[in-house]
Amino acid sequence: MAKARREIQAILKTVDIVVELLDARIPRSSANPMLAGLIADRPRVVVLNKTDLADQRATRLWVAYFAGQGLEACPVSCGDGRGIKELVRTVTETGLRRQAWLTARGVRPRTIKAMVAGIPNVGKSSLINRLAGRASARTADRPGVTRGHQLIRVGRELEIIDTPGVLWPRLSEPECAIRLAWTGAIRDQAVDSYQVAVRLADYLLAEHPQRLFERYGMEMGRAGDGQGCLQLIAIRRGMLRSGGRPDEEKAGQLLLGEFRSGKLGLYTLDSPGYEREVHDDEAAGG
Ligand SMILES: Nc1nc2c(ncn2[C@@H]2O[C@H](COP(=O)(O)OP(=O)(O)OP(=O)(O)O)[C@@H](O)[C@H]2O)c(=O)[nH]1
Ligand SMILES: [Mg+2]
Known part of the structure; x- marks a missing residue:
């Protein structure tokens, strides 16, 4: 954590x-609360990635929420490239405003440099690859700002550092930690993934039993709790241990995998201050 902070601080000094x-499924839980402090007065553009897996209405609410905080938020999906063009435009415009501000203070104009930062697995490499794919020229042989970092030129005005800043996730809050685990931001090896799956089943039973019913064809009344739910999934999917006992652990892996890949529908688990976090009417059918 201290090392990550030092590294980011070093790069930050060189970017605009x-x-x-x-x-996008967990805009609050996936945010590093210390980033704003590290950035100080530098402009920041928020990117909501994996919108293909998130509830669309919730994404719009989050964009509005950030606007209320004076931050531009761009919904994208690095998986299919949705929103990348608009993101490049927003970053460039923000950069040009910054440049004008610096120029007015006597700083010689230079190409805008941006860095990507985020917690593990949020899509940093995917985003940089998307941007590199759009790059007019890859300035690969040009030394970057720090040893080992290269600059990718995106369009005429903008350069991106090809190495992202890795931020640590918000694990101190239990609600955030479990959502990070459900969405795959914490490696399954690092947590008790069976318990993570049981709690996901509990959550789905309470909030979206219909999704479970549609996907696994089970009778909700019989599931009881999360563990019972995993048992039923194991039976339905023929996941049996020797002796014929249902393999709930395997069912747990299946549930987590299908939840993360959107097979169980589209979810936004964090809400910007609204009680209900998922809107069934729009999210259904995902
Ligand atoms: N569905 C979906 N998956 C995505 C999207 N962007 C990235 N992913 C997937 O998310 C996973 C992590 O993406 P990476 O780009 O490796 O994330 P990262 O932040 O570089 O991860 P680390 O380097 O491990 O910190 C990969 O399996 C990607 O395919 C997206 O927009 N939609
Ligand atoms: Mg990466």
Whole structure:
């Protein structure tokens, strides 16, 4: 954590803009609360990634929420490239405003440099690859700002550092930690993934039993709790241990995998201050 902070601080000194990558399903839980402090007065553009897995209405609410905080938030999907063009435009415009501000203070104009920062697995490499794919020239042989970092030129005005800043996730809050685990931001090896799956089943039973019913064809009344739910999934999917006992652990892996890949529908788990976090009417059918 201290090392990550030092590294980011070193790069930050050399950039004009920070592109803060968040998971659109958990914009709050995937945010590093210390980033704003590290960035100080540098402009920041928020990117909500994996919108293909998030509830669309919730994404719009989050964009409005950030606007209320004076931050531009761009919904994207690095998976299919949705929103990348608009993101490049927003970063460039923000950079040009910054440049004008610096020029007015006697700083010689230079190409805008941006860095991407975010927690593990949020899509940093995917975003940089998307941007590199759009790059007019890859300035690969040009030394970057720090040893080992290269600059990728995106369009006429903008350069992106090819190495992202890795931020640590918000694990101190239990609600955030479990959502990070459900969405795959914490490696399954690092947590008790069976318990993570049981709690996901509990959550789905309570909030979206219909999704479970549609996907696994089970009778909700019989599931009881999360563990019972995993048992039923194991039976339905023929996941049996020797002796014929249902393999709930395997069912747990299946549930987590299908939840993360959107097979169980589209979810936004964090809400910007609204009680209900998922809107069934729009999210259904995902
Ligand atoms: N569905 C979906 N998956 C995505 C999207 N962007 C990235 N992913 C997937 O998310 C996973 C992590 O993406 P990476 O780009 O490796 O994330 P990262 O932040 O570089 O991860 P680390 O380097 O491990 O910190 C990969 O399996 C990607 O395919 C997206 O917009 N939609
Ligand atoms: Mg990466």
